[in-house]
Amino acid sequence: MSTQPRDEHEYYERIYTVVEQVPLGKVATYGDIAAIVGDGCDARVVGHALGSMGARAATVPWQRIINRTGGISTSGHGQREILEAEGVSFDEKGHARMDTHHWSGPSEDWVRAHGFQPLPRKPPQAQLTLF
């Protein structure tokens, strides 16, 4: 089989499923969602998926997905206001406090149950002034 048996539409569905796992008051980056979905999924694909779901937006917390800089990539959708209503704090520069509201990722049990990939976190001591 050169081509994969799964439907192309399921590729986006997979992304929506992961995004729905983001709890209230938490935010995740496009890269994080892509990493969990795996299968070569990238941050750009996640952005397109969220913009192409249409009616699915009513059930998918797309507003909790922001770029790696903690800024809002969208405009005219009041995404920042929604996040503030969710309890997410923003910096004076318009950047969300990723250090406080960054989603730790889904439970490994959930990930394994759905056949997804764990969230590969970067080494924490790399930016800590461990002296």
Added chain:
DNA sequence: GTGATGACGATAT
């Protein structure tokens, strides 16, 4: 099948 686009990420300066 090729080229261009896009709700991005990482690295370099």
Added chain:
DNA sequence: TATATCGCCATCA
């Protein structure tokens, strides 16, 4: 830390 440039992959024309 912010800006600039390249790279990444899927979808559309």
